[in-house]
């Protein structure tokens with residue numbers, strides 16, 4: 201993929217794929233539901249993810265797993281605001297994962313610096329205008345309908361072309377509502393109204409997203425298509441969600457190699473290492489475009505000799 205600028209207005213630029221760590225302040229998310237429902241534990245978790253290499257911490261208060269029903273706006277606000285405020289106060293770059301304009305607005309007021317809307321502005325007619333008013337970057341994810349019924353909407357002839365086309369229309373809609381196009385991040389929405397085969401096709405074709413000219417966020421973490429790939433050969437049962445992290449890191453590095461701007465993951469450490477390896481290899485022997493990111497060897501540090509010596513060691 202031709203990489204659109206890694207820098208977004210108001211956010212630091214990274215010379216490698218960024219890592220977004222997930223803190224779901226929910227009782228029912230598919231892989232970590234209930235673990236971070238207590239605000240103190242959620243904040244500690246966010247800080248740990250930063251220690252482990254997360255560049256951004258994504259805080260969500262509503263599960264979007266297939267079949268999930270919605271929580272009330274009041275409950276969502278009650279879950280996320282103290283966590284967003286505490287992490288932002290400690291200097292963490294927080295994104296708020298919400299489909300509601302009022303939650304997005306309140307979270308930005310509390311210190312969030314990115315709005316991550318899995319509906320890409322479609323679930324709440326006030327969302328795009330609200331985000332435009334805040335001036336923060338906006339993740340426009342591909343979305344066809346609420347989680348309760350989304351599996352029935354996975355019907356495509358050419359999934360890659362159709363998903364990109366639908367995201368382009370979502371982008372036009374949010375720009376019409378006032379969002380600055382330079383603040384848009386796009387996301388294929390793996391697992392959202394997608395079959396397993398659709399997820400693989402999308403993950404294999406991230407290069408095609410350069411047509412939109414926007415940074416791409418990819419969230420494969422622990423999703424069903426990985427669990428089914430790693431199913432128990434005897435029982436056919438999908439690998440449990442918490443045992444999908446090596447596959448998640450592999451998916452992340454493959455997304456990074458195709459030019460993804462960021463990957464969103466539940467467990468940060470391995471993916472943070474993996475994207476640094478990808479960046480080091482990509483930059484090896486070439487001048488880096490900007491200041492060297494922590495963990496990325498400076499330009500020229502990885503010469504052919506050093507790489508060969510590394511391979512021998």
Ligand code: PMM
Pocket residue numbers: 222224229230231232260264265297316317318339341387389390417418419420421464
């Ligand atoms: N997936 C989930 C939640 N939020 N946000 C973006 N931008 N992209 C995604 O694919 C996405 C998301 C699914 O639930 P999880 O929080 O347990 O991963």
